Amino acid sequence: MLDKPQTYRYLDEHGVSYEVTEHEAVFNMAEVAQVNLPYPELDAKNLFLRDDKRRSYHLVTVRGDRHVDLKAFRRAHGLRALSFASADELRDRLGLTPGAVTPLGLLNDDSRSVTLFLDEGLMGGLVGVHPNDNTATVWLAAEDLVRIVREHGNEVQVVAL
Numbered sequence: 001m002l003d004k005p006q007t008y009r010y011l012d013e014h015g016v017s018y019e020v021t022e023h024e025a026v027f028n029m030a031e032v033a034q035v036n037l038p039y040p041e042l043d044a045k046n047l048f049l050r051d052d053k054r055r056s057y058h059l060v061t062v063r064g065d066r067h068v069d070l071k072a073f074r075r076a077h078g079l080r081a082l083s084f085a086s087a088d089e090l091r092d093r094l095g096l097t098p099g100a101v102t103p104l105g106l107l108n109d110d111s112r113s114v115t116l117f118l119d120e121g122l123m124g125g126l127v128g129v130h131p132n133d134n135t136a137t138v139w140l141a142a143e144d145l146v147r148i149v150r151e152h153g154n155e156v157q158v159v160a161l
Contacts, residue, residue, distance in 0.1 A: 018138050039126060041065075045063065051082060052081040102130040119161040
């Protein structure tokens with residue numbers, strides 16, 4: 001499981017340019033809003049979801065100020081009923097704790113079974129995500145994020161959310 005330093009090393013080894021902002025631990029978007037970030041409008045919100053049979057898992061990543069209607073999302077993508085995955089499922093699937101959910105956690109998904117749904121509005125610029133730890137934000141090109149997650153073997157869908 002990649003921790004924060006190992007995540008930085010992984011990004012370096014895969015030719016990803018990035019900037020890091022260290023900060024106190026944050027556990028939700030309200031707490032993130034209290035942190036002095038260089039690009040607050042580019043910070044992402046991440047929802048780790050599972051279907052009602054616990055057969056499929058999804059990470060939905062959108063801009064921090066966006067709301068995701070889970071029922072509409074489910075219908076638009078032909079998925080079963082969705083709910084938030086438990087802390088145990090988050091730890092078991094991605095090696096993460098609540099508050100540290102990030103697309104970079106997919107690099108810990110050995111089964112490559114979690115699908116990333118990335119809001120197309122994030123493409124074309126930087127996005128801010130945690131480096132598998134909620135005490136920092138990594139700013140990297142959304143295209144690089146998609147590339148390394150796909151190279152790892154997880155499905156990535158860039159969609160309108």
